[in-house]
Amino acid sequence: xxxxxxxxxxxxxxxxxxxxxxxxxxxxxxxxxxxxxxxxxxxxxxxxxxxxxxxxxxxxxxxxxxxxxxxxxxxxxxxxxxxxxxxxxxxxxxxxxxxxxxxxxxxxxxxxxxxxxxxxxx
Numbered sequence: 001x002x003x004x005x006x007x008x009x010x011x012x013x014x015x016x017x018x019x020x021x022x023x024x025x026x027x028x029x030x031x032x033x034x035x036x037x038x039x040x041x042x043x044x045x046x047x048x049x050x051x052x053x054x055x056x057x058x059x060x061x062x063x064x065x066x067x068x069x070x071x072x073x074x075x076x077x078x079x080x081x082x083x084x085x086x087x088x089x090x091x092x093x094x095x096x097x098x099x100x101x102x103x104x105x106x107x108x109x110x111x112x113x114x115x116x117x118x119x120x121x122x
Contacts, residue, residue, distance in 0.1 A: 003034040005112040007105070009042035009119030012061035017118045018047060019061070022068050024116075029072060036108045037075035038065075039100065044119055045078040048097040049088050066094045077104060 006025070010017035025035055040047055047065055069076045077100030078093060090099055109115050 001033055002114065003036050003112045004028060005036045005105075005108040005115045006038045007115065007117045007119075008038060008040050008044040008047060009117070011043040011046045018065065019059075021118050022064060025068065025072075025074070035072070035074050036112045037077065038069065039105045039108065040076070040078040040082075042079075042082055042119065043086075045082045045086055045088060048076065048078050048093045050092055050094055062094050066096055070096050075108075079105075 004025075006021060008018060008021060012018060021038075025038075028035060047061055049062065065076065068074070076097045078088070078097060080099040080101050083089075083093070083099055093099070
């Protein structure tokens with residue numbers, strides 16, 4: 001079994017990156033591998049902000065991430081520094097997500113065989 005940690009810095013309305021991430025995660029789990037967690041960094045923290053109003057034409061990435069992580073018992077955390085920079089408070093994030101520091105990301109990375117980064121950078 002191989003274990004993975006994902007770091008995401010792409011915001012939700014550039015949903016191809018997050019969509020691809022979740023599709024990859026589904027394939028990883030189907031093959032019996034483990035996902036240690038999904039860490040949101042930079043503008044990626046907007047992926048866990050409550051209250052996205054996307055209308056009927058655009059999928060709700062926050063809802064899809066929440067459903068996927070809840071269903072598969074995968075931890076998802078937003079960088080506490082970036083959440084602070086963006087003004088997103090702990091009560092503004094979706095259920096099941098939490099604030100995390102780089103120390104927790106370091107632990108996930110140490111416990112994982114692979115660390116995969118999605119996004120353009122912070």
